[in-house]
Amino acid sequence: MTKTLNNKAWLLVLPVFLIVAFSAVLPLMTVVNYSVQDTFGNNQFFWNGVGWFQELLDPSTDLGGRFFDSLWRTLLFSAIILLIEVPLGIAVALSMPREGWTVALSLVLMALPLLIPWNVVGTIWQVFARSDIGLLGWVVNHLGIDYNYTGDPLDAWITIIVMDVWHWTSLVALLCYAGLKSIPDAYYQAARIDGASRWAVFRTIQLPKMRRVLLIAVLLRFMDSFMIYTEPFVLTGGGPGNATTFLSIDLVKLALGQFDLGKAAAMSLVYNLIILAICWVFYTIMTNVDAQKERAEA
Amino acid sequence: MTDSVAIRPSDVKTSAAPLAANKVLAGPRVNGRVVVMTLYILFLMLPIYWLVNMSLKTNTEITSGLTLWPRNLTFDNYITIFTDQSWYSGYINSLSYVLINTVLSIAFALPAAYAFSRYRFLGDKHLFFWLLTNRMAPPAVFALPFFNLYSAIGLFDTPWAVALAHCLFNVPLAVWILEGFMSGVPREIDETAAIDGYSFPRFFVKIFMPLIASGVGVAAFFCFMFSWVELLLARTLTSVTAKPIAATMTRTVSASGMDWGLLAAAGVLTIIPGALVIWFVRNYIAKGFALGRV
């Protein structure tokens, strides 16, 4: 479908442009403004130039060390999340019932965690994993495994990861399910006629057809896990120690906890730039996939 | 066909593979798929079951030992919430900013999505990408500037502040979803309507909107969802009068320790609106996801 060139279309986009600019550009300008200043409280600000940025990007300083620690922690978390949720989501999507009342039931039950407020998700797991009153913590401890997510860093990580898997795998699964549903029956019939094995059907039909939705699932899961704040904040508060202090948590600690506005602002900007860069990479890949698909269909 | 390659039947082994392939399409029976699905749903439901279970117990029962179902069934926790004004006003606050945000997002997104789906214009691709990046913007980055901004314009602690702040990620999302649905409507319809003498606004409302009704539904669902589940901004931008329910829950920590039963009951009540919404849109969920635009 070729679109017509019409610059008056800007008038239709203008409201969106204004509201998003109001919500995004104005605050970002505030952030930029803070990031080049220092404050001693009482609304007294001093020009600090790129000082915060230099400190932030130098791992040998306090701020830099803290920033890179949080960054690696967050990246590690995102990587683990993707490695678990994507294959699991695909497996669940492949296991979805194909017809009958169980389809609607599965969809509703699967979507449920997605619509629970994020701090409630944290609360649910905070309670569920406690060794005294939580089913999970109690059972694990009674199996003879010493488990305490508030004291042991590894336990805290495992709990947060399991919580995120619980919270978000359905998103991946639903996306993949939608991708699978769009495959015409003829493909499966042809594969049967060609004598393809179960694995061959997956490799040659289902996986290629899910490529686009999978890419979106990976993008969303990466971004959202990279920005994760509320759930681990409620569950562990970033602890024990700094073991689960991800970038967002660190940022809020810095800005709202210590009121180090300059440092926090500099960190925000770098954080945002990282996300922007990754977003751009995904967007480029995605438009390429779309273009390929269009060419194939033409 | 004199140069035909002879492939004898003995070359062709039809044993294992076809049988395996047959299972792919077979209907439900007790197999791996059912096992995976059952285990997964069980995994999803267990923590929720535990929350519901706890909400129906007294605090003494909760702390005195593990019971799989309430021995002393009590609705006191729920009664507390429904009779305490500060509790239920939390629900009203949450729902009001969620609804304002959903309406705003859709209203702003509709014309923009139409423009993106129908026209090329200066900077369209860059604008679209820029919009999408805002869907990916971490709320933590925006919390403090938003606080300053909305305090300055006197919207702090009103539902409008939260609703507008959530537009940051919901408007781009709505544009993205609606653009997908609109691109599925043939352009000939626009042209036919113009020839039939429809003015653009009338065409948009009378003809175009009914065609993308399900798209509007899907977009509204996702706007509702992301506004409902977000808390960092909602809590930063409110203090007393517009405090969302999810933030009210921290009140259960008191001098006498944690009121677990009340916390659980409040948690259960925050799940219900989401569950209701899912139930009503269950037949559209897959369709919305099929666009791959969430």
Place this chain on the structure above:
Amino acid sequence: MARITLDHLAHAYKPNPQAPQDYALKEINHVWSQGGAYALLGPSGCGKTTLLNIISGLVRPTRGRILFDDRDVTDLPTEARNIAQVFQFPVVYDTMTVRENLAFPLKNRHVPRDKTAQRVEEIARLLDLTSVLNRKASNLTADMKQKISLGRGLVRPDVAAILFDEPLTVIDPHLKWQLRSTLKEIHRALDITMIYVTHDQTEALTFADKVVVMHDGAVVQTGTPDELFERPAHTFVGHFIGSPGMNILPCRVEGATAYLGNESVALQRGYRSLPGTDRIELGIRPEFVRLQPKGTGLPVRIRRIDDIGRARIARVEMNGRVLAASVPENLSVSGDEAGLHLDPHHIHIYADGHLVAGEALGGHAT
């Protein structure tokens, strides 16, 4: 390769079918002989795709048996049937090259690699795909993709039959002819049974040696294209095949004379024992109805004359009935009144839609 026998085959999608209308496919007995080129022709919803899916094993029939030669395959799954199928929309494996696509069925059956490679080359040559063997299958045109799906059937040395489910639907018109002649060539070269489902009579008549016409879940006639044209066994066949279709006129028959309203038409055969039904019809193809000057033959009124390229067809009205008639080249009529001549050798009589054979007239015709 095999002969395919449908033995008392019937299928209903509903459970517990009772009345005949519950059946998507009414009882069929039919033998597809080895090496034949068949077309399964009928309008949408006549049950032809159901029949095809039963043969390929994607649908299990409610009643009856399917035999390949003398082997009962009714309960065998598709992959055990040695059937290949080409679908309406091209199915290719997007991520594979054309070569890998063609090799796929053999790879799944663990055929040795060198034999697979040879066979793929051979089939590619046959289908004129050699030049694209190393290209990604997803980037090819629809007709190329259809050739690939056909090729995936042909590489298998054991295919008993190839089934085509409206394979030209998404092909550009100017390539349809080309692809269809490729099919014909392959049929001639490989001696494989081919069953071609279509709702397009031109496709059916040009492709097949034998056409099976289906209507409303039942086979109404099986025959060569000539037979379908010359002696439609059912008024539906007369209608459906030919363009324009056969003229069907309600009539009354007494002995060897048919009465169309007040006009009488002499017949070549006698119909003394017509079934006792009210629905007696006379059928004659427009090719055998000739327009004549006014005053000769049956009096008609001309509504319009269409030039359809190779001939002129007149739409005429007789006793309130509209007929199509051919207009001889040298005929010129003035005004809208004319006469009509029905070639008695090509008049058929139908009772309740079915052709009545009639008796040969002896020398003592009345």
